[in-house]
Amino acid sequence: MISYLRGAIIHKAANYLILEVNGLGYQIYVSENLLSDLKSGTEVEIYTHHVVREDASDLYGFKNPEDLELFELLLSVSGVGPKSALAVLAIATASDIKEAIIRGDANLLTKVSGIGKKTAERIVLELKTKVARIGGALDLSGAGGLSAGDELEALMSLGFSLAQAREALNAIAPEIKDSAERVKIALKNLNK
Numbered sequence: 001m002i003s004y005l006r007g008a009i010i011h012k013a014a015n016y017l018i019l020e021v022n023g024l025g026y027q028i029y030v031s032e033n034l035l036s037d038l039k040s041g042t043e044v045e046i047y048t049h050h051v052v053r054e055d056a057s058d059l060y061g062f063k064n065p066e067d068l069e070l071f072e073l074l075l076s077v078s079g080v081g082p083k084s085a086l087a088v089l090a091i092a093t094a095s096d097i098k099e100a101i102i103r104g105d106a107n108l109l110t111k112v113s114g115i116g117k118k119t120a121e122r123i124v125l126e127l128k129t130k131v132a133r134i135g136g137a138l139d140l141s142g143a144g145g146l147s148a149g150d151e152l153e154a155l156m157s158l159g160f161s162l163a164q165a166r167e168a169l170n171a172i173a174p175e176i177k178d179s180a181e182r183v184k185i186a187l188k189n190l191n192k
Contacts, residue, residue, distance in 0.1 A: 016029045091109075
């Protein structure tokens with residue numbers, strides 16, 4: 001099993017990159033967010049999940065072990081394959097997704113293409129206790145703010161696409177935690 005690679009990015013495509021490691025090129029499927037953060041020619045470290053099937057051997061890559069762990073948890077849910085699990089990680093940060101699962105909020109997950117309401121509810125039901133066990137450091141005090149899904153939904157209700165809203169929210173400095181402030185800053189950036 002291949003679980004970690006370090007090398008130079010030699011090619012980027014719509015949903016994968018090719019990483020050269022000691023003269024070998026590995027095709028690694030990554031989320032849109034990670035792909036947009038990485039530049040060709042740079043050296044990177046990628047945590048991977050190796051999926052071997054009768055007709056394929058695919059690598060899925062993540063920037064940190066937390067994202068990889070959540071991906072593997074998502075795969076444990078019936079009806080969730082690698083591409084859907086990767087799409088879930090593209091809609092919000094791993095901690096936001098874990099927080100939504102712990103709170104029992106399936107709405108964030110329904111924003112993923114290919115995941116309907118029933119599958120989203122199954123993910124929440126099956127992973128709630130597992131995520132709560134591993135995610136002890138999450139702040140679930142609920143200071144009255146919006147969740148990442150609510151922030152996305154607020155921007156989308158104003159006519160922006162999911163990709164535009166996600167990109168604008170991801171560009172905000174991580175130290176800004178107040179959801180209302182995050183939406184304001186995202187709107188300013190989208191209206192430039």
